[in-house]
Amino acid sequence: MADTISISLDELKALHPADLADRLQRLPHDEAAAIITQLPAPLAAHALGEMEKEHSTELLKLLSNERIGSLVAELPHEDAADLVAALPPAQRRDVLAKVPAKVSTALRALLRYGEDTAGGIMSDRFITLRAEMTVQESQELLRSRRDEPLDDVTYLYVTDEQERLAGIVSLRDLVFRRPERRIGEIMNRSVKSVRAQADQEELARQFEHYHYFGLPVLDADARLVGVVKASDILQVAKREATEDMQLMVGLSGEERALTPWHKSIRRRLPWLFVNLATAFAAASVVGLYESTIAKWTALAIFLPIIAGQGGNAGMQTLTIIIRDLALGELSPGDGRKALIKEMILGLINGLAIGIVVGLLGFWWKGDAILGLVAGAAMVLNQIAAAMSGVLIPLGLKAFKVDPALASSIFLTTVTDVAGFFFFLGLAALAIRWSGM
């Protein structure tokens, strides 16, 4: 299944690092590593930084520590730290010994923070001023550092002697103030900031809610250690949102369409076995009523319809609740309101579908009691589906588990068990009552 697209080295050199990364990810790792060693270090480094972690980790195994060191030194520190973090501890120390001291110090500082935290995604390329500096001194400082690769100097950060954040000044403001004014007089002291330990998902919510362009990041002692920008958050936001979709159906958030099958199977198969166990639990309900089905085989036809409709309606509810929880749009008091709303919907959907199913049952099998039993079971199962669509994610959350985790598997267990029980239980009652 090797990619047969052939492309010259010169063509690869002309690509944007992000596009080059896409290309390299589609090649076998040994071919990609051979290309990496032939490309200029800055381009190779940036492409490596753009790759999905599972690919870059494999590629790094095929490169020498010298080469890794030279690539790491080319990258913004936060991207370099991500690569170094993927190395085994001994190799990590060796690589850090091979890069300039200034880089290794910066990397060691960044490596202290978890990958999913503000500290793990922040940039350390920012300019700090002191409150006692004049506007002119600040402008001179900026001029002296004009060749430094800074992403963005929309804001300059003012710190005190302990490097604690004291305020911010916009570059625009700095340019037009009288030269002799002090930074302390013109800075904005009410600055929003975020702790380095803050979870990146929570950070993404804050950025989206308040439309921040960027936020300064503080360590436990309130010292300024980095800056997070909206463009850094974009990837986090998108990844987190799609992760939920994957967690719901028992997938790792990191799986992609072209993840090798042996990696996919390790994650997917266990959840399918969990599902199998729950399916047997549901099947045992059917087993309880085997003699009922033996008397009335038309029940077997309607059984999957009752359960399946419950599963689909429940998935609608579940998806909405998980989305709102993920985006922080569901406040604590809202759970009860959502539950009431969904139960109303379940009742109305159940009546609408139940009547149709009942009439179809009567028309198809000429059996009014079958229609009545199927219709009633449908109503009850729609309400059960609505309730579990709300209560499963809220319950997972209460147990401090991701509300999305395998929630669709739990949901279909409830809708299957409840559906089978309502339908076959009512059928058994009908048989006893009618003396069939």
Add this chain to the structure above:
Amino acid sequence: MADTISISLDELKALHPADLADRLQRLPHDEAAAIITQLPAPLAAHALGEMEKEHSTELLKLLSNERIGSLVAELPHEDAADLVAALPPAQRRDVLAKVPAKVSTALRALLRYGEDTAGGIMSDRFITLRAEMTVQESQELLRSRRDEPLDDVTYLYVTDEQERLAGIVSLRDLVFRRPERRIGEIMNRSVKSVRAQADQEELARQFEHYHYFGLPVLDADARLVGVVKASDILQVAKREATEDMQLMVGLSGEERALTPWHKSIRRRLPWLFVNLATAFAAASVVGLYESTIAKWTALAIFLPIIAGQGGNAGMQTLTIIIRDLALGELSPGDGRKALIKEMILGLINGLAIGIVVGLLGFWWKGDAILGLVAGAAMVLNQIAAAMSGVLIPLGLKAFKVDPALASSIFLTTVTDVAGFFFFLGLAALAIRWSGM
């Protein structure tokens, strides 16, 4: 279900507009409108701009055109245009007549663009320079406009006489150049830009892929008409990602947990009826084998297990493919590779689960043939599930339909029909072969 939280007007005034919007959305519309009229216009306007469209549209119906005009005039033009766009045409004209001419001209320009396009989210607060201006003249222009509410002047845009984009200059660069140099000499001419008609979902992909801070927006004649920033894209990215999750299960992307039930039902019930029709199609397969089930009622117990496991495995595949399509990570040639991978997975998953199901069937019912039939049907249905998980979204895409749209409903139809057919078909063969 009215919200009983009572909060004073002074407390509301102290809130961030985004938080105020959250509060107002939880109140009945008439109460929210009463509060809007009592709040200072700038705060009320920004809160209205932060509200979900379905709420702000309802609120606008309760406000006078004078009040709407005064609120609209307070907002950034792109947010004002979103509010005005929600008004009926006659009211829209009346409101536009009530705002200052400069505002109504800007709004009319923005209203030409679709809501889901670059033009629909761009800001028109940017500063343009001319190539023939000197650095000093540019600095003076900036100084003269220092009190204007610009979001962000990290970049200044250089246009020609026809207002076509010719280059960009960073503010940082402008500050440190010799005063007599011409902008044309120092500007960067290779500027990435985007067309105003560009779809916002595609735009979000570009921002994420290339880590843009911002992009200039051009109209059909290549004139600079706006700027889109990463912080604007954040909301788009998150909304689009969660929309897919909702579309998959037959929900509108706009539904929230607290959307009124009568609105929810209009969208959800039709898809549940589509699902009902497909469930009856699947049930008719069971109907074909009613005599088989009558002879062998244990089949009814395993029926939902075979179908359900197919549905769950298929949902895993489907979710991954939809995610990769949404994030633009699946190139045209990759469909075939993904299909092969998923079929391998389906085979292995099918064998693993099939063997367990077969053994459980034998152990529970003491029936080796039942075990064999269930195991074999499980293998076949897992492969069918894997194939449909890939082919359904790719097929929807080929027909220019959103690949996520109700795809889970189509998928479970396939896994139900195929599962019932494999299982009951094999069972019928086994009965004939064994002479039961």
